[in-house]
Amino acid sequence: MITIKDVAREAGVSIATVSRVFNNVGPVEEDTERQVRLVARRLKYVPNALGRGLSTKRTDAIGLLLPDLFGEFFSEVLRGSDQTAQKAHHHLVVSSSHNNREEIRAALTMMRGRVDGLVIMSPHIDAETLNENLPQSLPVVLLNCHVESNGFDSLNIDNYGGAFAMTQHLLWHGHTRIAIIKGTERNIDASERLRGWTDAITEGGGTPDPRFQVDGNFTEASGFDAAKQLLALSPRPTAVFACNDSMAIGALSAFRDEEIQIPEGVAVAGFDDVPIASYLTPALTSVQVGIHNLGIRAIETLLHAVRNKNTHCRQQIVLPTTLVLRESCGCTSYHAHVRDPLIQHIPSL
Amino acid sequence: MITIKDVAREAGVSIATVSRVFNNVGPVEEDTERQVRLVARRLKYVPNALGRGLSTKRTDAIGLLLPDLFGEFFSEVLRGSDQTAQKAHHHLVVSSSHNNREEIRAALTMMRGRVDGLVIMSPHIDAETLNENLPQSLPVVLLNCHVESNGFDSLNIDNYGGAFAMTQHLLWHGHTRIAIIKGTERNIDASERLRGWTDAITEGGGTPDPRFQVDGNFTEASGFDAAKQLLALSPRPTAVFACNDSMAIGALSAFRDEEIQIPEGVAVAGFDDVPIASYLTPALTSVQVGIHNLGIRAIETLLHAVRNKNTHCRQQIVLPTTLVLRESCGCTSYHAHVRDPLIQHIPSL
DNA sequence: AATGGCCATGTAAACGTTTACATGCCCGCT
DNA sequence: AGCGGGCATGTAAACGTTTACATGGCCATT
Numbered sequence: 001m002i003t004i005k006d007v008a009r010e011a012g013v014s015i016a017t018v019s020r021v022f023n024n025v026g027p028v029e030e031d032t033e034r035q036v037r038l039v040a041r042r043l044k045y046v047p048n049a050l051g052r053g054l055s056t057k058r059t060d061a062i063g064l065l066l067p068d069l070f071g072e073f074f075s076e077v078l079r080g081s082d083q084t085a086q087k088a089h090h091h092l093v094v095s096s097s098h099n100n101r102e103e104i105r106a107a108l109t110m111m112r113g114r115v116d117g118l119v120i121m122s123p124h125i126d127a128e129t130l131n132e133n134l135p136q137s138l139p140v141v142l143l144n145c146h147v148e149s150n151g152f153d154s155l156n157i158d159n160y161g162g163a164f165a166m167t168q169h170l171l172w173h174g175h176t177r178i179a180i181i182k183g184t185e186r187n188i189d190a191s192e193r194l195r196g197w198t199d200a201i202t203e204g205g206g207t208p209d210p211r212f213q214v215d216g217n218f219t220e221a222s223g224f225d226a227a228k229q230l231l232a233l234s235p236r237p238t239a240v241f242a243c244n245d246s247m248a249i250g251a252l253s254a255f256r257d258e259e260i261q262i263p264e265g266v267a268v269a270g271f272d273d274v275p276i277a278s279y280l281t282p283a284l285t286s287v288q289v290g291i292h293n294l295g296i297r298a299i300e301t302l303l304h305a306v307r308n309k310n311t312h313c314r315q316q317i318v319l320p321t322t323l324v325l326r327e328s329c330g331c332t333s334y335h336a337h338v339r340d341p342l343i344q345h346i347p348s349l
Numbered sequence: 350m351i352t353i354k355d356v357a358r359e360a361g362v363s364i365a366t367v368s369r370v371f372n373n374v375g376p377v378e379e380d381t382e383r384q385v386r387l388v389a390r391r392l393k394y395v396p397n398a399l400g401r402g403l404s405t406k407r408t409d410a411i412g413l414l415l416p417d418l419f420g421e422f423f424s425e426v427l428r429g430s431d432q433t434a435q436k437a438h439h440h441l442v443v444s445s446s447h448n449n450r451e452e453i454r455a456a457l458t459m460m461r462g463r464v465d466g467l468v469i470m471s472p473h474i475d476a477e478t479l480n481e482n483l484p485q486s487l488p489v490v491l492l493n494c495h496v497e498s499n500g501f502d503s504l505n506i507d508n509y510g511g512a513f514a515m516t517q518h519l520l521w522h523g524h525t526r527i528a529i530i531k532g533t534e535r536n537i538d539a540s541e542r543l544r545g546w547t548d549a550i551t552e553g554g555g556t557p558d559p560r561f562q563v564d565g566n567f568t569e570a571s572g573f574d575a576a577k578q579l580l581a582l583s584p585r586p587t588a589v590f591a592c593n594d595s596m597a598i599g600a601l602s603a604f605r606d607e608e609i610q611i612p613e614g615v616a617v618a619g620f621d622d623v624p625i626a627s628y629l630t631p632a633l634t635s636v637q638v639g640i641h642n643l644g645i646r647a648i649e650t651l652l653h654a655v656r657n658k659n660t661h662c663r664q665q666i667v668l669p670t671t672l673v674l675r676e677s678c679g680c681t682s683y684h685a686h687v688r689d690p691l692i693q694h695i696p697s698l
Numbered sequence: 699a700a701t702g703g704c705c706a707t708g709t710a711a712a713c714g715t716t717t718a719c720a721t722g723c724c725c726g727c728t
Numbered sequence: 729a730g731c732g733g734g735c736a737t738g739t740a741a742a743c744g745t746t747t748a749c750a751t752g753g754c755c756a757t758t
Contacts, residue, residue, distance in 0.1 A: 051744025075424030400714025
């Protein structure tokens with residue numbers, strides 16, 4: 001391995017001078033600089049990130065803790081994050097599958113020292129665990145976490161508003177028996193969406209029927225199973241609101257399996273508006289949250305905190321959602337990519 | 350920040366002893382160990398990864414270079430990788446969007462020193478660029494790269510065999526006008542799949558019609574556009590082989606848009622067998638490559654190289670593919686998740 | 699000509715670990 | 729009693745940087 005010492009020796013200067021050249025800091029004679037760069041290129045010298053990090057206490061890396069990596073949702077978050085991090089010349093250290101407090105604790109610990117900041121997306125995290133396992137000085141941005149403390153920057157989707165508006169839209173279509181495929185139990189996104197559905201039903205003069213609330217876990221398979229369960233009911237629901245698009249896709253598959261027309265036999269709506277939603281058959285009506293943008297915003301917020309050494313003013317942001325009305329809810333004569341889908345903005349809380 | 354020195358001082362021992370305790374190495378009195386651990390817990394000491402890395406020349410991190418992060422393909426690779434890396438107590442440093450040689454060069458450089466090894470997935474990489482920009486000692490696994498050198502471990506999908514078999518299957522269905530939606534230009538996966546299609550057509554006694562070869566770039570949007578182009582032809586193709594599932598999904602959407610029945614009006618097949626393929630309407634026939642498994646294998650291979658300090662015997666592996674026959678090709682009476690899809694194994698080259 | 703100041707560069711400490719080697723103690727053997 | 733050996737622990741160098749401070753040369757000012 002070629003180190004700064006090799007370059008210094010070969011170029012006939014001290015290591016300090018080489019360092020100055022590579023960091024564009026301090027005064028250095030033009031000739032000297034040229035010579036150093038020449039030697040460095042010849043030796044293929046690359047400054048060692050660990051040595052640098054140890055000295056500067058910066059790693060130029062950002063940690064991203066995700067609960068999972070399944071499906072388009074996380075892949076989109078990641079895409080936005082990577083794009084933004086890269087623009088700021090930062091690396092992304094990704095870690096997923098942290099589904100209980102102990103795993104999260106371990107992950108937080110492992111990240112210590114390797115990253116300048118942390119974006120945490122975890123339905124199971126709480127302020128105590130965070131404070132216990134992270135130094136106060138480490139910038140943190142919480143993504144879709146339910147942490148009551150305002151000591152952290154946080155980014156949340158307007159789950160309640162989106163679910164409320166979507167259910168209201170289904171009511172507007174004339175549906176009276178609207179089922180919901182719930183998300184993972186004890187997940188904050190899931191429960192907020194359920195609350196939106198419940199309130200919309202109630203406000204519409206109906207009563208939320210327990211039999212119309214079936215369990216799911218955000219996967220296609222669970223959506224498939226849930227839809228099958230709903231079909232066994234009598235009377236059947238005339239509309240189904242799935243708490244995310246994956247489950248909606250699973251449900252669509254189940255309905256097709258039973259040769260039920262959509263939206264005639266049953267209307268379907270999802271949540272997230274993943275990129276493929278518009279390409280499905282029928283095109284899926286969904287609540288758009290701008291997932292890609294979520295990743296971008298998270299990293300931007302974190303970088304701001306890093307630059308200010310975590311002494312900045314914390315912000316809790318709730319991102320507004322948008323209804324994207326396509327075929328599956330019964331908003332007819334929509335042609336993919338030929339006309340724009342009907343869109344209805346939902347004001348943030 | 351709490352360092353090993355703080356723990357040593359507080360526990361009344363030397364830093365060497367603390368280090369020994371935390372690395373389970375060398376002899377240390379039971380009482381001493383207990384005392385050290387107690388103090389460490391009280392002070393919430395976590396060994397600094399940079400210091401450790403500098404000393405041991407290991408980072409316990411693995412770099413993953415991806416061309417992109419769009420869609421389920423990469424998300425599945427990542428999922429498999431993360432899972433395997435985590436099991437081996439390694440971190441994953443992800444970097445994407447490297448679409449030309451210069452960007453790759455920069456990414457390789459940035460990774461230097463931060464990772465113990467590199468998984469590189471890039472259609473644009475060549476042996477020269479790799480050798481130029483990486484120290485010989487750094488383990489590398491090439492994923493779906495077209496590098497003729499056998500100086501690297503590599504994992505490749507049997508693109509040719511899969512495409513050949515799928516085209517043959519479409520021929521078996523009686524189709525004579527089989528179009529192909531090509532992948533990104535100059536992409537090795539894309540060209541190998543095209544070659545498979547071409548050879549199968551030729552071997553079936555037909556002639557590959559240039560008008561039936563339309564451009565695509567592996568995105569849903571390009572598949573949509575390509576399908577629209579195919580519909581403008583006369584006579585139209587009776588079957589379409591899309592070089593990946595995303596484009597197949599785009600094509601399905603375009604056909605639905607024109608109210609063409611699938612598979613009656615036109616049969617469709619994809620490549621990759623992404624998780625949602627089985628949930629689509631109609632369920633998508635595809636070439637299964639076990640994407641998740643690809644990520645697992647890549648990391649396993651890399652870890653093996655790391656453990657052997659890169660002195661191991663290099664392997665070039667071509668992973669066999671499997672035909673998964675569902676509705677979209679005309680293999681009828683398939684019901685999602687009720688029966689297993691028809692499956693046909695394709696021997697590796 | 700002596701002085702002061704600036705500029706280019708060098709020196710060395712610091713960052714937080716690991717680890718080869720040194721130290722000193724205790725025990726058992728002769 | 730003297731000695732060797734093993735065991736627990738300490739000491740210090742090394743890893744590759746950055747950076748505060750020191751140094752020395754040169755130029756302009758008095």
